[in-house]
Every structure is written in C-alpha cells, then in structure tokens.
Amino acid sequence: MRLQPPADFDSARLDLTRVARSRRYARIYHQRYPDPLGYGKTPSRFSDPRRRIPANRFGVLYLGISLNVCFHEAVLRDRHDGVVGDFPIPESELRIRQYAEIRVETALNLVDLTGNGRVRLGMPSDVLRGSRQGPARRWSLAFYDHPTAPDGIMHPSRLSGESNLAIYDRAVSKLGVNRTCELIKAPGLAGVLNNLGVALA
Numbered sequence: 537m538r539l540q541p542p543a544d545f546d547s548a549r550l551d552l553t554r555v556a557r558s559r560r561y562a563r564i565y566h567q568r569y570p571d572p573l574g575y576g577k578t579p580s581r582f583s584d585p586r587r588r589i590p591a592n593r594f595g596v597l598y599l600g601i602s603l604n605v606c607f608h609e610a611v612l613r614d615r616h617d618g619v620v621g622d623f624p625i626p627e628s629e630l631r632i633r634q635y636a637e638i639r640v641e642t643a644l645n646l647v648d649l650t651g652n653g654r655v656r657l658g659m660p661s662d663v664l665r666g667s668r669q670g671p672a673r674r675w676s677l678a679f680y681d682h683p684t685a686p687d688g689i690m691h692p693s694r695l696s697g698e699s700n701l702a703i704y705d706r707a708v709s710k711l712g713v714n715r716t717c718e719l720i721k722a723p724g725l726a727g728v729l730n731n732l733g734v735a736l737a
Contacts (some may be wrong), residue, residue, distance in 0.1 A: 539671035551653025585673035634688035635722035
C-alpha cells in the first residue's frame with residue numbers, strides 16, 4: 537500500500553473547509569511553555585518530516601474542538617487501553633498543565649480530512665488511524681507545499697473521533713486567546729474525567 541502522496545500531488549484538488557471567525561477551540565499545554573499559541577518543530581503527528589535545521593522547517597499548533605478531545609490527546613493518550621474501570625492519574629500531572637480557550641480571529645481554510653475529502657485525495661485510511669507518524673507527516677508536507685497554501689488540517693482524533701485542528705505556523709497569527717487557566721481549574725474538567733473513567737490519585 538502506498539502511504540505517501542503521489543509525485544503529481546500539486547495538481548490535486550484539495551477539499552478545504554472554512555472555519556469562521558469567532559469559532560472557539562481548546563488547547564492543553566505544559567506550563568513550562570507560557571505562550572498559549574506557542575508551537576514546536578519537534579516530531580509530532582503532522583510536523584515537517586524533512587531533516588533540516590529547525591529554522592527551515594514549518595511548525596504546527598494543535599487545537600481540539602473540546603476539552604474532552606484535548607485531554608484525551610494531550611494527557612490520557614493510549615494509557616487507558618486494556619484497563620477496565622477507573623484509570624488513576626496523579627493530580628500532579630494536571631497541575632503542570634494549562635488550559636486555553638482559543639478563538640479564530642481571521643477565518644481559516646483547512647484541508648478537511650474528517651469526511652470524504654480523505655478518500656478523494658487517495659489518502660489510505662492507515663495514515664490517520666495508525667500510530668506511525670511518518671506517513672502523516674509526508675502528507676502534511678504535501679498540503680503545506682500545495683499551491684492553495686492551506687492554513688492547516690482538520691482531522692479526526694485517532695483516539696476519540698472528535699475533530700482536531702493542526703494549524704501551520706504561517707496561520708497562527710489568525711488566532712487569539714480568550715482565556716487561560718490551570719488545567720485542574722478548567723470548566724467542565726470533572727465531567728471529562730468522569731466520562732473517560734479517569735480518577736485522580
């Protein structure tokens with residue numbers, strides 16, 4: 537199975553979805569990074585796969601449609617797999633993280649991988665469902681370099697199925713911060729922990 541974009545991908549028509557101004561998203565990040573809109577260039581799901589110095593690679597900022605999906609992606613991940621009943625997490629893990637509500641200041645145009653767009657692009661399902669990050673990074677680079685210059689990617693969470701955004705560094709200026717707080721104090725956190733079967737230890 538071919539897991540990387542074809543050589544003539546520049547001529548492909550991308551399925552783009554528009555995220556309107558004022559839409560709000562969530563983010564969980566470590567308190568050692570004080571900027572709620574900060575991003576890195578280290579290996580991640582849709583990061584730049586090229587072996588270059590950081591200054592020559594693009595960065596990616598990840599957002600979730602809800603606190604639930606952010607907690608799943610940033611804190612819980614796969615640790616609950618195979619565990620029946622409540623899964624204990626030290627409260628200290630939450631106290632070292634911040635929660636931010638991010639708003640869209642200028643409308644975003646994102647490659648939409650949440651519906652049939654992925655199929656029309658010829659992207660194999662394993663690229664998004666699998667835990668290997670290499671193929672997803674190569675597709676991300678193809679999107680980044682595409683002539684339409686999208687602002688990022690809307691994609692389903694591998695863990696919960698909810699929508700996530702991967703915003704390219706060139707579009708981070710289109711975002712703003714509504715509010716921040718310690719994750720432990722985030723509105724709705726108790727319900728998220730209960731729904732995911734997580735108990736604080």
